Amino acid sequence: xxxxxxxxxxxxxxxxxxxxxxxxxxxxxxxxxxxxxxxxxxxxxxxxxxxxxxxxxxxxxxxxxxxxxxxxxxxxxxxxxxxxxxxxxxxxxxxxxxxxxxxxxxxxxxxxxxxxxxxxxxxxxxxxxxxxxxxxxxxxxxxxxxxxxxxxxxxxxxxxxxxxxxxxx
Numbered sequence: 432x433x434x435x436x437x438x439x440x441x442x443x444x445x446x447x448x449x450x451x452x453x454x455x456x457x458x459x460x461x462x463x464x465x466x467x468x469x470x471x472x473x474x475x476x477x478x479x480x481x482x483x484x485x486x487x488x489x490x491x492x493x494x495x496x497x498x499x500x501x502x503x504x505x506x507x508x509x510x511x512x513x514x515x516x517x518x519x520x521x522x523x524x525x526x527x528x529x530x531x532x533x534x535x536x537x538x539x540x541x542x543x544x545x546x547x548x549x550x551x552x553x554x555x556x557x558x559x560x561x562x563x564x565x566x567x568x569x570x571x572x573x574x575x576x577x578x579x580x581x582x583x584x585x586x587x588x589x590x591x592x593x594x595x596x597x598x599x600x
Contacts, residue, residue, distance in 0.1 A: 436474070438463050446470045468492060490515040497521065506530045507540055507562070517547040522554050529561030539563050539585055545571040555579045557598075559586075569594050 436458035444466050457479040467487055472495040481503040488509040501524040529540055540562045549572050567587040572594055581598035583591050
């Protein structure tokens, strides 16, 4: 039986231990105060994961989640590399975003490259809101063989236009 983990605004500093984490197929971890999400890797059969306020500096702890079809992360201020996402080869939907309050203040999450996203063989839908490369170019996404819909914000206007011509939302 598929199970859903739903943690909302938990004030504890650790992701709570659960019986049989492999029995969960979906999880939402929403604005909790955890110091790390490292234990999420034990939820090996997750197909859907939503996180708001990602506390870690690396996405490496998501690498064991090879069954993920959908990943949504809002507010990942410490993350500078998306390379670990390359391992999530079943991913079809990916959304990475800054908090709406960051958007209005112009704050961004700057990552080194989008090549790991472009290489995902099944990725069809991508949203990047306030998560940009240093160059503010999204042209690396043009190499994707699977993307069908891309929605971007805060990238260079010319780059956004090129992406929009190829991947109309």
